[in-house]
Amino acid sequence: MINPTETTAAPRALHPPGELVIDIEGVTKLYRMGTEVVHALRGVEMQIKRGEYLAVMGPSGSGKSTLMNMLGCLDTPTAGRYEFAGEDVADMTDDELADIRNREIGFVFQSFNLLPRSNALHNVELPLIYAGLSKSVRIKRAKKALEDVGLGDRMHHQPNELSGGQRQRVAIARALVNRPSIILADEPTGALDTKTGIEIMQLFEDLYDKGNTIIMVTHEESVAQHARRIVRLRDGLIESDLKNG
Amino acid sequence: MRRFILEFFESVRIAVTQIRANKMRSMLTALGVVIGIVAVTLMVTAIKGIDKGIDESFSGFGDDVLYVGKWPWSGTQEWWVYRNRRDIRTTYSEPINEWIKGNPDTALVRAVPADNTRTDVVRGDLKVSGMMLTGTSHEMALLSKSDMAEGRFFNEIEHQYGSKVAVIGYDVADALFPNESPMGQRILVRGAPFRVIGIAERQGSFLGAFSWDSSLIIPIRAYRHNINGRDEGDVQVQYDVTRANQARDELRGLMRRIRQLDPEDRDDFEINESEVIRGPLEEIKGYIATAGLMITGLALVVGSIGIMNITYVSVKERTREIGTRKAMGARRRTILMQFLIEAVCICLIGGLIGLGLTWGLAAIIIIAAPSFPIVFSPSVAFIAMALSTVVGVASGFLPALSASALDPVEALRYE
Numbered sequence: 001m002i003n004p005t006e007t008t009a010a011p012r013a014l015h016p017p018g019e020l021v022i023d024i025e026g027v028t029k030l031y032r033m034g035t036e037v038v039h040a041l042r043g044v045e046m047q048i049k050r051g052e053y054l055a056v057m058g059p060s061g062s063g064k065s066t067l068m069n070m071l072g073c074l075d076t077p078t079a080g081r082y083e084f085a086g087e088d089v090a091d092m093t094d095d096e097l098a099d100i101r102n103r104e105i106g107f108v109f110q111s112f113n114l115l116p117r118s119n120a121l122h123n124v125e126l127p128l129i130y131a132g133l134s135k136s137v138r139i140k141r142a143k144k145a146l147e148d149v150g151l152g153d154r155m156h157h158q159p160n161e162l163s164g165g166q167r168q169r170v171a172i173a174r175a176l177v178n179r180p181s182i183i184l185a186d187e188p189t190g191a192l193d194t195k196t197g198i199e200i201m202q203l204f205e206d207l208y209d210k211g212n213t214i215i216m217v218t219h220e221e222s223v224a225q226h227a228r229r230i231v232r233l234r235d236g237l238i239e240s241d242l243k244n245g
Numbered sequence: 246m247r248r249f250i251l252e253f254f255e256s257v258r259i260a261v262t263q264i265r266a267n268k269m270r271s272m273l274t275a276l277g278v279v280i281g282i283v284a285v286t287l288m289v290t291a292i293k294g295i296d297k298g299i300d301e302s303f304s305g306f307g308d309d310v311l312y313v314g315k316w317p318w319s320g321t322q323e324w325w326v327y328r329n330r331r332d333i334r335t336t337y338s339e340p341i342n343e344w345i346k347g348n349p350d351t352a353l354v355r356a357v358p359a360d361n362t363r364t365d366v367v368r369g370d371l372k373v374s375g376m377m378l379t380g381t382s383h384e385m386a387l388l389s390k391s392d393m394a395e396g397r398f399f400n401e402i403e404h405q406y407g408s409k410v411a412v413i414g415y416d417v418a419d420a421l422f423p424n425e426s427p428m429g430q431r432i433l434v435r436g437a438p439f440r441v442i443g444i445a446e447r448q449g450s451f452l453g454a455f456s457w458d459s460s461l462i463i464p465i466r467a468y469r470h471n472i473n474g475r476d477e478g479d480v481q482v483q484y485d486v487t488r489a490n491q492a493r494d495e496l497r498g499l500m501r502r503i504r505q506l507d508p509e510d511r512d513d514f515e516i517n518e519s520e521v522i523r524g525p526l527e528e529i530k531g532y533i534a535t536a537g538l539m540i541t542g543l544a545l546v547v548g549s550i551g552i553m554n555i556t557y558v559s560v561k562e563r564t565r566e567i568g569t570r571k572a573m574g575a576r577r578r579t580i581l582m583q584f585l586i587e588a589v590c591i592c593l594i595g596g597l598i599g600l601g602l603t604w605g606l607a608a609i610i611i612i613a614a615p616s617f618p619i620v621f622s623p624s625v626a627f628i629a630m631a632l633s634t635v636v637g638v639a640s641g642f643l644p645a646l647s648a649s650a651l652d653p654v655e656a657l658r659y660e
Binding site for chain 2: 069072074075094095098099101102103107109113115116117118126127129130131132133174178
């Protein structure tokens with residue numbers, strides 16, 4: 001077991017860019033829908049290095065969401081190998097996965113998934129509570145994360161007092177606050193108008209420039225074009241995996 | 246451990262936020278617990294009251310006294326055997342006391358004669374019926390656990406001379422002297438005038454058990470002279486409680502000698518203890534307590550079903566939130582604790598309100614019906630809070646467990 005306080009105290013920047021963070025080999029996933037067995041993933045191989053900006057694309061039913069859940073350690077593969085930052089996560093228990101998610105992955109959801117009745121600061125603090133950090137450290141780091149996404153003056157607002165773009169910024173601050181190895185964004189602009197969407201994409205661009213690893217799941221071509229690498233899925237298999245721009 | 250503490254406080258914070266966000270719902274749910282806690286704590290209060298009542302009723306009897314009489318106090322199946330026994334003479338107390346003086350090692354302390362009967366007591370136009378009149382010696386004051394509210398017990402000289410003086414209980418004093426002090430006043434007992442020299446402290450009566458309140462005590466010689474000339478009654482013998490068996494054996498031997506029984510004769514007297522009466526009362530109390538707590542406990546079960554229901558609703562409503570928390574790194578036990586604490590918080594709120602109501606009701610009962618024994622003690626408060634916690638944990642556990650076991654993928658997708 002890795003001591004969470006120790007790892008969170010060590011900044012990810014110490015990891016050299018280009019180091020392998022995700023290594024997937026022959027990953028399959030079966031679902032049982034009543035009597036029918038659905039092959040959501042049929043043997044996926046993928047390597048992602050630190051500092052990459054990657055978009056996962058594909059029509060609905062392509063296994064895109066399943067892959068994202070797998071990458072986010074929300075789910076484990078039926079078969080195959082999955083190493084996250086050198087740790088084998090394929091056979092981890094629920095609680096071990098929870099710890100990996102807490103330390104290594106920052107989630108950004110389409111519908112923000114902020115806690116209602118908790119202000120922005122507390123929302124951003126949440127992963128740090130689960131990491132077991134003291135209040136003073138939590139507050140300091142949550143404030144910093146909110147300032148980094150340009151919400152230094154909105155810390156004590158409740159989610160329902162914030163605009164959609166601001167809510168997504170809070171969610172991004174929450175994803176960043178634990179200094180994760182990857183930021184996993186699921187349709188981050190899906191619930192936003194075009195203009196706000198562009199602002200959020202600009203924020204991701206900034207995060208990428210600062211050395212963060214970003215994995216984005218989307219079905220919008222214009223959003224995917226921001227990424228430097230685009231992986232296209234079809235029928236549970238990787239159709240193409242290309243550099244972009 | 247540190248993480249656990251942080252998660253605990255986060256859980257409490259969430260619980261408070263949730264309860265405040267759903268005030269009406271939380272209060273209605275807590276109401277079930279309120280009713281349950283009121284029922285149980287009132288029952289506990291009543292049982293404690295019964296305890297106190299029994300204690301007070303027996304406070305007049307010493308628990309270190311053996312009663313020598315013709316009848317056993319319990320299990321009198323062969324009544325004809327006892328009926329045909331020779332009378333127990335109250336004057337047996339004299340040879341017993343002499344023997345005690347000659348045997349410094351004895352476990353017996355002193356013997357006191359006692360004869361009693363029901364009688365009316367009159368004073369002018371006022372009359373009180375069915376009072377327990379006891380003739381005894383001045384040493385009865387040393388046996389009884391009752392204190393004097395006013396005046397004094399009769400002394401040795403009054404005992405020797407059989408003076409017509411009386412110590413009266415609260416009810417007698419209250420009935421005959423409603424607006425004045427009875428001290429030094431005259432009362433008529435079966436036509437004979439007695440002077441009141443003392444009033445016993447009020448004792449309270451419980452379940453119709455004997456109480457000193459409705460009795461009066463006069464010197465045995467005055468009793469023999471004015472009430473009943475025949476030497477019968479019983480003898481009360483105080484003993485050293487640390488040597489109870491020795492005391493019993495000594496008293497039995499003494500009585501056999503006094504009664505001049507041959508070795509092969511069976512005892513023709515009984516040696517009784519107040520425990521004999523107290524035992525069955527305690528047993529009845531036990532039945533009342535068991536039945537009462539089971540019935541009132543049902544109210545608490547109903548309340549806990551309400552808590553369980555609302556916790557399930559809460560889990561359902563916040564499925565996505567659970568998913569989000571899991572994505573942020575909440576472990577199973579974190580989620581479990583969150584919902585458990587929410588259930589416990591609602592229960593504790595219910596428990597506190599219930600406790601307040603019980604306290605208020607107890608206070609009202611004490612004012613409205615002072616003779617009804619009721620005891621509201623800190624232990625009741627402790628029981629109520631402990632029960633609330635137990636109910637919260639018990640009823641919140643299953644819903645909380647189902648929340649903790651949710652698949653994060655499913656939970657995040659839940660609409």
